[in-house]
Amino acid sequence: MIRDTLAARAPAAVFAAIGPGRQADAERLFARRDMRRASTPRDASVLLVAGDIPAEASEALARVHDQIPPPRATVQWQGEDPDRIAARVAEALKDLRGTGTGEADRLPDEPPNEWKGIGPHGQGGKGMMGGTPYGRPMAMTGPDIRDGLQLDRYTARIGPFAPMLPPGLTLEVTLQGDVICDVSIDSPPFAQPADADAPDLCLARVLRLLGLDRAADRVLGGKRPGALWVRGAIPRGLGRIDGTDIRGRVAAWRKGEAAPLGPFDLPQLLTGAEWSEAMLILASLPPSALIRAARATEAA
Amino acid sequence: MVTLAVILGWTGLAVVFAVALAPSAKASAPQAMPFLGGGSVETHAWQRFHFRPYTMSLLFIAFEMEMMFMYPWAVVFVSEGIKALAEMGMFLAILSVGILYGWREGIFRWQ
Numbered sequence: 402m403i404r405d406t407l408a409a410r411a412p413a414a415v416f417a418a419i420g421p422g423r424q425a426d427a428e429r430l431f432a433r434r435d436m437r438r439a440s441t442p443r444d445a446s447v448l449l450v451a452g453d454i455p456a457e458a459s460e461a462l463a464r465v466h467d468q469i470p471p472p473r474a475t476v477q478w479q480g481e482d483p484d485r486i487a488a489r490v491a492e493a494l495k496d497l498r499g500t501g502t503g504e505a506d507r508l509p510d511e512p513p514n515e516w517k518g519i520g521p522h523g524q525g526g527k528g529m530m531g532g533t534p535y536g537r538p539m540a541m542t543g544p545d546i547r548d549g550l551q552l553d554r555y556t557a558r559i560g561p562f563a564p565m566l567p568p569g570l571t572l573e574v575t576l577q578g579d580v581i582c583d584v585s586i587d588s589p590p591f592a593q594p595a596d597a598d599a600p601d602l603c604l605a606r607v608l609r610l611l612g613l614d615r616a617a618d619r620v621l622g623g624k625r626p627g628a629l630w631v632r633g634a635i636p637r638g639l640g641r642i643d644g645t646d647i648r649g650r651v652a653a654w655r656k657g658e659a660a661p662l663g664p665f666d667l668p669q670l671l672t673g674a675e676w677s678e679a680m681l682i683l684a685s686l687p688p689s690a691l692i693r694a695a696r697a698t699e700a701a
Numbered sequence: 702m703v704t705l706a707v708i709l710g711w712t713g714l715a716v717v718f719a720v721a722l723a724p725s726a727k728a729s730a731p732q733a734m735p736f737l738g739g740g741s742v743e744t745h746a747w748q749r750f751h752f753r754p755y756t757m758s759l760l761f762i763a764f765e766m767e768m769m770f771m772y773p774w775a776v777v778f779v780s781e782g783i784k785a786l787a788e789m790g791m792f793l794a795i796l797s798v799g800i801l802y803g804w805r806e807g808i809f810r811w812q
Binding site: 443458462468506513561562563632675 | 726729730732733734735739740742744746752768790
């Protein structure tokens with residue numbers, strides 16, 4: 402009963418894997434009332450694959466697919482009408498509720514590395530340091546970039562389908578707590594046509610990251626958000642490029658103009674920022690500028 | 702006898718609940734990984750980081766304890782006289798060691 406009524410009325414939580422050229426369409430799709438972009442696969446039961454995912458990202462796509470808890474379904478989007486896609490997602494959800502059987506895992510159900518190490522938890526080494534449980538070394542200490550305290554450094558590759566990063570961008574990040582002490586670009590964002598740089602899409606991206614989902618939906622619907630709301634939520638002086646910080650860029654987008662932006666060094670911009678600040682900086686840069694900066698860093 | 706029965710009964714009930722509420726399927730290997738948007742991790746997730754508010758909480762507790770005992774002390778101070786003053790002096794001396802330690806750790810340096 403409840404499954405048929407309440408659950409069916411809630412917006413469909415969809416995890417989106419966005420391919421080249423599909424960012425603008427996908428972001429406009431999630432401004433619909435009947436669609437909600439899940440921020441993790443755990444929160445979703447449908448995987449929306451927009452466009453053709455390049456071969457080098459196919460393993461990442463398989464991993465994201467397997468991280469959606471079963472029963473799950475995949476919907477391919479190759480440029481059909483948004484209404485058509487929303488209907489197909491709703492249909493997939495209904496099928497999942499009815500039959501309860503979804504797609505099987507794409508990756509083998511085995512740990513990526515063998516268990517190695519000594520001790521009851523494979524921690525190896527002495528005390529709480531060293532060893533390689535499941536083939537992954539334990540985080541070892543390095544000086545903190547703020548005050549020189551010796552803290553553990555944690556390295557992870559994030560992307561290409563992390564919802565807070567532009568689609569396709571894979572960053573290798575070394576973190577101490579939530580402070581980014583080292584960034585390198587593994588792969589640049591997928592190419593996007595100029596419509597992904599539209600001021601309303603750029604503004605909506607920042608608003609969504611700030612948790613102002615309704616405001617983002619209204620912006621994509623053609624309305625302007627209150628200036629005070631948005632300004633107050635963004636720290637002053639963050640992500641400054643050529644004298645314009647995130648607040649300045651957001652103010653330009655609010656007026657419907659393109660934000661002024663010169664060339665910048667992406668790793669340098671993110672190093673030393675806290676995780677939340679770094680994500681805000683990334684969201685405040687239009688996709689074309691990010692692609693240019695990431696390719697320039699790769700070429701160098 | 703009754704006590705034993707109650708203990709055993711509750712234990713049994715707890716076990717039944719734990720079994721009934723356990724997840725039906727074990728997480729597969731990809732699901733057991735942290736979600737990184739399709740990316741993978743280089744280092745193990747077990748890591749230590751500096752809990753920065755801890756020096757602030759040290760300072761807070763030092764002053765809070767001071768106030769907590771000063772209220773009842775103030776009530777009896779007039780009748781007890783110099784003895785109460787000496788006792789409070791000793792108490793504050795002990796607490797101030799904590800504050801001095803925090804000072805050395807840089808509590809009062811705003812960042």
